[in-house]
Amino acid sequence: MRLLLVEDEARLAASLVRGLRADGVVVEVAEDGPTGLRLARELDFDVIVLDLMLPHMSGFRVCQELRRANVWTPILVLTAKTGEFDEIESLDSGADDFLTKPFSYSVLLARLRVLLRRDVNERPVVLEADDLRLDPATKSCARAGVDIALSAREFSLLEYFLRNANRVLSKDEILDHVWDPDFDGSPNIVEVYVGYLRRKIDRPFSTNSIVTVPRSGYLFQCGA
């Protein structure tokens, strides 16, 4: 773990560095605001510990400047003041947490653990098949970079195809998964909607993703 400590009090800094290094943390120290800002922008840290009272430039400023420069490294602010005003202001200026001096080393460590625990949820569950993209989160669809407007039913159907690509799906199967369970119309509706889809995602691009398998159903093919 790489940590940047921005702290001008030599004694405190030295003792923190000793403790952190003993715990296997890679520590860099900056002794004033501008230096801290520069290091934070130029190097890649996992977390920043920032004192509020600094020579030349306050911790507030450093914090704000960093966020403004689009640096989102977690910041833990240290403050000797006890007023809640500072507290609120640090948090609102972009800090992730703060600690009031004096504090114990173990508390600092526990806080750092929390800050580092954020495993940012990877999300993009985008369905892709060749040049076709389907995003369930935004209900959007595009082929070869061209946006395609789909109705709700069309989207559900295409989503089902993509999730079962390269597999023959019978009309009844499709009916079960894409239409309401209590739908009692004829399977012809599937043919109708397959037709709609082909007109939107195949014909304009001269592709042939949705293949009819006579007497069996349909097949969405990709990755050929």
Place this chain on the structure above:
Amino acid sequence: MRLLLVEDEARLAASLVRGLRADGVVVEVAEDGPTGLRLARELDFDVIVLDLMLPHMSGFRVCQELRRANVWTPILVLTAKTGEFDEIESLDSGADDFLTKPFSYSVLLARLRVLLRRDVNERPVVLEADDLRLDPATKSCARAGVDIALSAREFSLLEYFLRNANRVLSKDEILDHVWDPDFDGSPNIVEVYVGYLRRKIDRPFSTNSIVTVPRSGYLFQCGA
């Protein structure tokens, strides 16, 4: 924003609920550990405020059980004790932050803002989407530098949209997060307020941030 408050002291709970609701937060209250645990597991909250001293089950246990059950909602622990031991133990048992009683309401709010910002991919304090800016701390809103006056409800709704940008939100989902839990009107209210927002943040600027996704809900889109 949906918040779960687990607190058995009625006076404190009531005053927090009043304050939070006035700020547009949707609050549910649990008065003991097991109830809190159950609600937290069954419902979808944005943040949990948890007292340590609780009937039937301590805050520690609640916290641990939740994390064990794979519920990662941010948790802010309230504690009356002053020893740092509790502090470390809460943080290590899965809490994201803690606050020692007595505390001021504004500090609580600031901490909550931090937790929420963290939850949704490390967001700055001010919510931004293209040229739209929303500041939860001051309840102010501006597009392209022009200030826009929003009512409390409109603000909550827009804030929810911004925190879930580029994702389709169903009307029920919106109802759950922006309106009180005991609201039992029809989802039409969402359409009405979306209409209000569009008149204020889209029409005057010829933009189209809030998109209707028929039969699915609404989508706030930005950064396209």
Place this chain on the structure above:
DNA sequence: CAGGACTCTCAGCGCCCTCTCAGGGCGTTG
């Protein structure tokens, strides 16, 4: 007490989505 801001309800309207239906093409089967 009047006026205004805000929240919510309700009903009307219009669009487009969904689904039905029937006719035609095509391959298969007798």
Place this chain on the structure above:
DNA sequence: CAACGCCCTGAGAGGGCGCTGAGAGTCCTG
């Protein structure tokens, strides 16, 4: 070759769904 089954598609009905204006109720403020 005729008959049949299977698939495709255009036309069109109906209704669900979303949007909006009007207005009632409430609270706050001057």
